[in-house]
Amino acid sequence: MTALLDLESVDVHYGDFQAIHGVSLSLDEGETLAVMGANGAGKSTLLKAVAGLMATSAGAVRFGGQDLAGMAPHQRVAAGISLVPEGRRVFKSLTVEENLLVGGYSGRPGPWDLAAVFKAFPLLAERRSRTGIHLSGGEQQATAIGRALMANPRLLLLDEVSLGLAPVVVKDIYQALPVISSRGTTVLIVEQDVSQALSVADHVQCLLEGRTVLEASAASVTRDDVAAAYFGLEAR
Numbered sequence: 149m150t151a152l153l154d155l156e157s158v159d160v161h162y163g164d165f166q167a168i169h170g171v172s173l174s175l176d177e178g179e180t181l182a183v184m185g186a187n188g189a190g191k192s193t194l195l196k197a198v199a200g201l202m203a204t205s206a207g208a209v210r211f212g213g214q215d216l217a218g219m220a221p222h223q224r225v226a227a228g229i230s231l232v233p234e235g236r237r238v239f240k241s242l243t244v245e246e247n248l249l250v251g252g253y254s255g256r257p258g259p260w261d262l263a264a265v266f267k268a269f270p271l272l273a274e275r276r277s278r279t280g281i282h283l284s285g286g287e288q289q290a291t292a293i294g295r296a297l298m299a300n301p302r303l304l305l306l307d308e309v310s311l312g313l314a315p316v317v318v319k320d321i322y323q324a325l326p327v328i329s330s331r332g333t334t335v336l337i338v339e340q341d342v343s344q345a346l347s348v349a350d351h352v353q354c355l356l357e358g359r360t361v362l363e364a365s366a367a368s369v370t371r372d373d374v375a376a377a378y379f380g381l382e383a384r
């Protein structure tokens with residue numbers, strides 16, 4: 149079976165600084181992969197390389213078997229890759245419902261519409277007429293994820309889902325992830341909260357200073373294994 153997302157020995161640079169060193173990964177349709185690592189490990193950079201916001205300097209990024217080299221970010225969205233960036237960025241003057249409808253503008257067919265998003269995030273259904281400026285951090289995060297789903301992506305990229313959110317809100321957001329997967333959407337999630345990541349992921353990959361130091365099925369690793377990889381204890 150061809151992987152939905154396949155990275156082969158990818159390097160990414162910011163000028164002279166190399167942030168990603170030869171990272172490979174493979175993600176099958178319908179699966180969830182959690183990429184973990186400490187601050188500065190390269191997680192966001194990797195997501196940006198998949199979304200087309202950062203150029204790769206070596207290696208290949210393939211989506212559904214197609215090499216994405218040279219494909220612009222908007223073309224990747226049209227092909228079925230949606231990114232929820234760190235910091236959420238909902239439209240503050242629009243209501244929840246309007247934010248979601250903006251996401252559906254690209255018109256890809258698929259299982260996600262307003263009703264499906266409200267079913268996955270019941271808290272949004274209650275807030276559908278509220279403007280972005282009046283939403284809590286968690287409601288903004290849910291809106292940002294819902295907006296990305298409205299584009300009916302085959303691959304949803306989620307950056308730092310729980311950053312800065314209260315634990316109770318994080319729980320609400322994480323409850324939606326199995327619902328998202330159950331509709332066939334493949335998820336690549338960047339997360340610093342190891343327990344949350346392990347609770348939803350099929351596979352985990354840990355980065356340290358831009359290199360893969362752990363790659364495993366979520367069922368086969370413990371929090372301690374991941375923490376050790378995080379801090380480079382296995383590699384030394």
Ligand SMILES: Nc1ncnc2c1ncn2[C@@H]1O[C@H](COP(=O)(O)OP(=O)(O)OP(=O)(O)O)[C@@H](O)[C@H]1O
Binds near residue numbers: 167189191192
């Ligand atoms: N715009 C930039 N210019 C130069 N270096 C950058 C830039 N953005 C990130 N970096 C560097 O690239 C490396 C990887 O950063 P990245 O943001 O991908 O890490 P991260 O694992 O997502 O961490 P965080 O959780 O802090 O976002 C870090 O050393 C960072 O300082």
